[in-house]
Amino acid sequence: MPEDSEVRPPVVTPVRVVIGLCLVAPFVAMLWVGSFSKVDPTFIGIPFFYWYQMLWVLVSTSLTMTAYQLWQRDQRSRKARSGGASQ
Secondary structure, rough: OOOOOOOOOOOOHHHHHHHHHHHHHHHHHHOHHHHOOOOOOOEOOHHHHHHHHHHOOOHHHHHHHHHHHHHHHHHHHHHHOOOOOOO
């Protein structure tokens, strides 16, 4: 190994695990149909099956925004640690 080699930060970090969970959660929730394929409880006359899916549209949006912000913060901190040099 060359002596002047850079020490790279780990690829899998806790922040990146949280980002992955934020992006995977909506898929798991929507693909697990048995958990929401029922009529009750209704919400303002709308069966559970429908309002649960519409709720996940809002939840997915917020989770995606959170993942994006965490990713941006992670990239800024990696760039600062490496001295701003592009790799």
